[in-house]
Amino acid sequence: MGQHRNAVSRSVVQLGLIWRTRGGRLVRLGVLMAVLMGASFTRGQETPPAVPAFPAVVELITVDAVVVDRDGRPVSGLTREDFAVSEDGKPQAIATFEAFDLRGPARAREVPRLPDPVATNVRKAPGAASSFVLLVDDVGLAPARAETVRAALARFLSEGLRDGDELIFATTSGSTWWTAHMPEGREDVLALAARVRGRSLLDNASDAISEWEAYRIVRFDAHGGDVGSTGMPALPPSDPGQPSASVPGVEMTQRVVDRYYQRRVCLPPDPPFPGTPVPACRSMVQSVDRAVFALSGVRGRKSLLLLTEGFLNDPDLDVAGEVAGRCREANIAIYALDVRGLVAGLSGADSAGAPNTAELGLMQMEQVDFAAAGSVELAEETGGLAIRDTNDIGGSAVRVGDESRVYYLLGYTPPPGKGPRDWRKLKVEVKRPGLTVRARKGYTLRTTAEILAADEARIASGAQRRGSSKAAPAIAEPPLPADMARALAGPHDAAAIPLRAMAYVFEERPGKTLRTVLTVEVDTGALSNLGGEERPRTSLSLSIAVMHRDTGQVRRVNQRIEVDAGGAGTWQGWLAVNREFDLPPGVVQARVIVRDEFLGRLGAVTARFVVPPATGLRVSTPILTPRTWRPRDGLPPRPVLVARREFEASGLLYCHFEVFGAAAPGGRSALEAAVELRGRDGEVVRREPRRSIEPTLDGRFIRFLSFPLDGLAEGDYELRLQVEDRATGEVQEDAEPLRLRGGAAPR
Known part of the structure; x- marks a missing residue:
């Protein structure tokens, strides 16, 4: 499941569409469509934007x-x-x-919020909203400072964000990349923040030298040093943005060696020169780059809060300058929050022997100033701010939110x-x-075209590097188009193509996972029709990233979908696509991107749901739908999965659910279930009496029933299920919110 599904396969997609005949009469059709899933993503027939020649008219x-x-x-x-x-x-x-x-206070949503658990990009976010990135440099974070970072994150999430804000929460180690909208996403991000851990192995160790010392030894001492007029070796001129210093007495290499033998300050590892810290710096810069890529194109000021102990301003790390340039192009300001706070002492000092106070003071200055020069310059170059020398990291983060x-x-x-x-x-x-x-x-x-071309080149380069690894599959996976990759990584729900998404959790699978079906509905009114009224058809790209909050596991689906309606008419309604995943219990987030290959427009939506533990008495996600389909083998009708909880107040509403974990003494059922449809005031308007659930021929416990909706008033309702296992006394209850529209006038 973790690999992209690239093989050409044929699957069945159900279309619930309304077609308009030439005479203007509306005809409702339920069509089973054979859809060909392609292996590659292409730009379709989209014409790439022309690159304007300078110095012609410039925006x-x-x-x-x-x-x-x-x-x-x-x-x-x-x-x-x-x-x-x-x-x-x-x-x-x-x-x-x-x-x-x-x-000021956020405006009320212009479109009423749909009942959970439906996710949609049709709702408009409040106008007074901001975009933030919370990036924790856990690779360079000392374990002893992790609690300080967790407290700062919790305060910012509680006080620094407001309803409507969009957020990316990430770590430089790559263990976490989570997008959220406020306020509904706050709980998940707080849970992720509570699990932040420091991964730096050098902190508080008596056998470590500082990154600054390692950097100067490798970059400068290896090339020799000149002794200045003071009798001290003068370090080479600093690079732009890099502080300068003179080391008293000896060159830095000798200083570390002396410390090794005399144990005046600390004991370095064997060998005493650990090499440059570029990999840690690079992981942070690459994480910043990914966040910038995800937020490019979002209008307004975007703020990236980087919680870090700082990184060196290494001129060999040319990617840092490139990232700063992309931040400027995207109007993203970086705020570097130094989580070391007020550094009162040298964490690597060793108490053995009399300390060299002059050397301790110099090392502390280096640790505080030089080791953070890279993050300071990155913040200042992008129009942000480097916040240092304070223990109130959380308060500083909240002030950044207010300032932004x-x-x-x-x-x-x-x-x-x-x-x-x-x-x-x-x-x-x-x-x-x-x-x-x-x-x-x-x-x-x-130009915009140059930026887009550069983004796609970077994506292709990354895919090529992955394809050349020994663990890569035999057939290299083609990269996503830049706009889809950007939407997949970002929090913004693009609405050029209206989408709805909903997850259904069913039976247990091997490996302690549960079969989960993600249903995605696409508004065909926003899609291109390449076949005209006689034979409507279109070409779509579908990308889904399913992320497990608690384990960090990601499962992906990237597919090309060719839709051929096979009949006359101007298509309207919603196209439903189902994809299966085997997921472990816990909180899950599914990011869904649909792109029209002809028009180039796309829709993006995030569905958040919970996979329950596969223990005890359990009920599947109830299927509520106005439609059924009949298998060819003569079996009874089955419900059609839909990604909505809003229905017309007419006809029948079908309800389907399955019960798991029930006892079966003597092979006989001991299950009973009752179903009620209640209005907003709690009044029962429809009821299915309590009765037993008999096993099917294959031993499953399924209840399939229907309620007439005619005569019910428009408004909010709740479907309540109660399942009891008489053999054990276990009871399971479920409440599913739904809405009826176009019904009778409320009483």
């Missing part, structure tokens, strides 16, 4: 700016005249200006004279005294 450059007062509080109410923008030292006219203050809700969008036309890849230095100032502006410091004029 406005948009810069988002945050303004704070002397106390660090965000400042609202400024106007265009309060700002000045310059590029390469030359003033620029501000062509567009927008001010945002999202601190008050910002200004300034637009201006880039002046001619430079090529699209040349660096342009940018400066935003505010004319009122006592105020500070945070904005990105520059940019390059890459």
Whole structure:
């Protein structure tokens, strides 16, 4: 299940569509469609956007700016005249200006929320919402500081987020990547935050040297050093953004060796030179890059909170500069929160022997300043802030959230004279005294087409590296298009194609998993019709990532779907697609992306559900549906899975459920079940009397019944199930919310 399903296969998809005949009469059809699942993703017939030639007409450059007062509080109410923008030292006219203050109460949802457990992208989020990334550098986090990070995360999640906010929560180790909407996603992220662990093995060890020492030894001491006029070896000139220092007495290599033998401060490992810390830095930068990729295209200011002990500003790590550039292009500000807080002592100090106080002081300065230079520069270059020297990490994170809700969008036309890849230095100032502006410091004029091409090249490169590994399958998997990969990783529910999704959990499978069917419905009104009225058809790409919250396991499905309706008419209604997964018990999140290969538009939705433990008396997810289908082998009708809990108040509503874990003394059933449909006030409007559930020929305990809906008023209802095993006395109850529309007037 963990591998993509690439083999060409044929499966049956049920379409519940309404077709309009040439005479205008509506005819409801239930059609069984044979759908061919292809192995590859292509761009279809979409024409790639043309790359504009520079210096032709260029779109406005948009810069988002945050303004704070002397106390660090965000400042609202400024106007265009309060700002000045310059590029390469030359003033620029501000062509567009927008001010945002999202601190007020969120607006009510414009579309009523559908009853759980249905997920949909049709609902519109509140207008006053923000996008955040919480990225924990657990690779570089000392285990002793994990509790501080967990407390800071819990405070930000409780106080720093508001209804409607979109969030990515991730760790640099790759153990966690979870998207959420507030407030419904807060509980899951709190559970993930509570399990954050530090993975750095060097913290508090008496046999460790600092990353800064290792970096300087490998990068500079190996090439020799000059002795300055003070008698101290002068370190080579620092790289841009890197602090400089002189080591008293000897070169750094000798300093570490002396410490090794004299045990003045700490005892390094064998050998005493552990090598460069680039892999840890690279994992963090790559995680930042993935978050930036996921949020590119989302309008407004996006804030990435990086909880880290910092990383070196290593010039060999060229990807850091590239990521900073992509942050600037996407208007994503990085806030680096130094989780070390107020460093009062050197964690690696050894009490054996008299300490060299001068060396201890220098090492502490290096540990606090030099080892964090990379994260500080990354924050400042993207218009964010490096927050250091405070033990109130949680409060600082909350203030970042408040600051990110008050910002200004300034637009201006880039002046001619430079090529699209040349660096342009940018400066935003505010004319009122006592105020500070945070904005990105520059940019390059890459076009949208160039950015898209670069994204797809990076995705293809990553797929090629995975395909060349020894563990890779014999047939390399083609990469997803960039827009689908971006939607799959991000929290935003794109609504160009309306979607609904719902999970049904059934019987136990080997490996202590349960068979789970994810039903996805696609609004055909948003799809291209490549066959016209005589034979409607379309071509779709489907991508699903099913993530288990508690284990981190991910199961994926990537498929091409060719839909051929096989009949005349202009298609309307919803196309239903079912996919099966074997999942362990726990909280699960399914990210679903559907892309129209001809139009290039896509829809995205996230379905959250719980897989129950396969123990004791248990009831499957009830199937509520207005439709059935009859197998060809003459068996009784079966329910059609739908991804909705909203139905017309007419005809029949079918209810199907199965009971597991029941005792069967003497091979006879001891199960009884009662079903009721209740209105909002609790009044029972339909009832199926309590009666026994007899086993089928294959020994299953299934109840299949129906309720007439005619005459019921429009509104919210609840279907209540009660199942009792008389042999053991166990009772299981379930309540399924649903809504009826178009019914009789309420009494």
